Amino acid sequence: xxxxxxxxxxxxxxxxxxxxxxxxxxxxxxxxxxxxxxxxxxxxxxxxxxxxxxxxxxxxxxxxxxxxxxxxxxxxxxxxxxxxxxxxxxxxxxxxxxxxxxxxxxxxxxxxxxxxxxxxxxxxxxxxxxxxxxxxxxxxxxxxxxxxxxxxxxxxxxxxxxxxxxxxxxxxxxxxxxxxxxxxxxxxxxxxxxxxxxxxxxxxxxxxxxxxxxxxxxxxxxxxxxxxxxxxxxxxxxxxxxxxxxxxxxxxxxxxxxxxxxxxxxxxxxxxxxxxxxxxxxxxxxxxxxxxxxxxxxxxxxxxxxxxxxxxxxxxxxxxxxxxxxxxxxxxxxxxxxxxx
DNA sequence: AAATCAGACAACCGCAAGCAG
DNA sequence: GCTGCTTGCGGTTGTCTGATT
Numbered sequence: 001x002x003x004x005x006x007x008x009x010x011x012x013x014x015x016x017x018x019x020x021x022x023x024x025x026x027x028x029x030x031x032x033x034x035x036x037x038x039x040x041x042x043x044x045x046x047x048x049x050x051x052x053x054x055x056x057x058x059x060x061x062x063x064x065x066x067x068x069x070x071x072x073x074x075x076x077x078x079x080x081x082x083x084x085x086x087x088x089x090x091x092x093x094x095x096x097x098x099x100x101x102x103x104x105x106x107x108x109x110x111x112x113x114x115x116x117x118x119x120x121x122x123x124x125x126x127x128x129x130x131x132x133x134x135x136x137x138x139x140x141x142x143x144x145x146x147x148x149x150x151x152x153x154x155x156x157x158x159x160x161x162x163x164x165x166x167x168x169x170x171x172x173x174x175x176x177x178x179x180x181x182x183x184x185x186x187x188x189x190x191x192x193x194x195x196x197x198x199x200x201x202x203x204x205x206x207x208x209x210x211x212x213x214x215x216x217x218x219x220x221x222x223x224x225x226x227x228x229x230x231x232x233x234x235x236x237x238x239x240x241x242x243x244x245x246x247x248x249x250x251x252x253x254x255x256x257x258x259x260x261x262x263x264x265x266x267x268x269x270x271x272x273x274x275x276x277x278x279x280x281x282x283x284x285x286x287x288x289x290x291x292x293x294x295x296x297x298x299x300x301x302x303x304x305x306x307x308x309x310x311x312x313x314x315x316x317x318x319x320x321x322x323x324x325x326x327x328x329x330x331x332x333x334x335x336x337x338x339x340x341x
Numbered sequence: 342a343a344a345t346c347a348g349a350c351a352a353c354c355g356c357a358a359g360c361a362g
Numbered sequence: 363g364c365t366g367c368t369t370g371c372g373g374t375t376g377t378c379t380g381a382t383t
Contacts (some may be wrong), residue, residue, distance in 0.1 A: 050369090
């Protein structure tokens with residue numbers, strides 16, 4: 001249809017975000033809440049397109065995002081879920097509330113894929129049929145391609161089939177999680193990440209989002225100076241100083257979300273979300289809808305839940321709550337498996 | 342010390358769904 | 363039902379960094 005790009009290319013800045021831009025964006029969102037991205041560039045003066053703003057917020061500035069190394073448990077879950085759901089990173093990310101789809105995708109592409117390729121090097125032939133149906137995924141979401149594992153099935157799969165397929169996927173994901181949990185039952189609580197893991201080894205700004213916390217002392221009232229050590233690296237590549245947009249000299253104490261704390265570092269996150277904007281977020285992701293507890297947050301926020309409850313506890317609870325329905329789902333999935341696999 | 346290479350990951354692009362008018 | 367806008371998603375690219383030569 002020739003839809004114009006989300007933003008005109010002229011005067012739109014691209015490339016890595018600077019601390020200044022982050023502060024402007026965060027400041028704006030703190031006052032207005034995420035959403036209405038179209039108006040963000042014009043309202044903030046950022047020379048970024050709305051898409052870029054949304055992405056920056058979603059992947060890096062949003063509270064509750066855990067950065068740094070993936071734990072073994074997370075790795076297992078990703079592998080299981082990827083095997084079952086294919087490259088539906090958003091769906092996979094919904095099972096890892098503290099990780100973004102982009103993060104998971106990158107981790108998969110740079111680490112796990114190679115790892116599995118090595119492991120499966122010799123056994124590929126026997127796995128060609130059945131087990132690795134996800135390898136045929138291209139675009140799984142929505143419409144005709146939703147959940148398709150082969151082009152031919154995409155064309156012929158009816159909506160009913162798709163819905164059953166989706167349920168099957170969900171069920172299988174649950175099974176995978178059960179397996180993952182049972183594989184390493186002792187570590188059912190995620191192993192504590194040493195703080196050093198939270199700040200990556202990279203000295204680039206973008207990898208050190210906690211720097212924003214340092215730049216926003218007023219917002220981090222309850223934060224300790226924990227971010228200072230790692231944040232020193234920010235000085236390397238980005239220059240900054242008095243950088244806050246005059247429009248947003250400092251966040252007002254009674255702004256849209258005074259309790260909003262930014263989780264650049266795990267120990268900076270506070271779980272006040274139930275009283276703030278995020279508790280009102282709806283959730284449209286299919287896979288998220290199966291987990292009411294997590295779905296509350298996952299639209300715009302994936303708050304750090306470690307402090308209140310280990311992430312896997314959510315999964316466990318979900319698994320156990322749903323246990324009563326599993327046999328039905330299993331029957332259904334078996335019935336339909338001939339069509340799908 | 343400089344050049345080159347490879348890995349990691351942040352960011353961009355295009356497509357498609359959802360929604361409002 | 364149609365159209366245009368906004369948002370979400372996944373694939374891909376670009377950039378940065380550390381390791382190696």
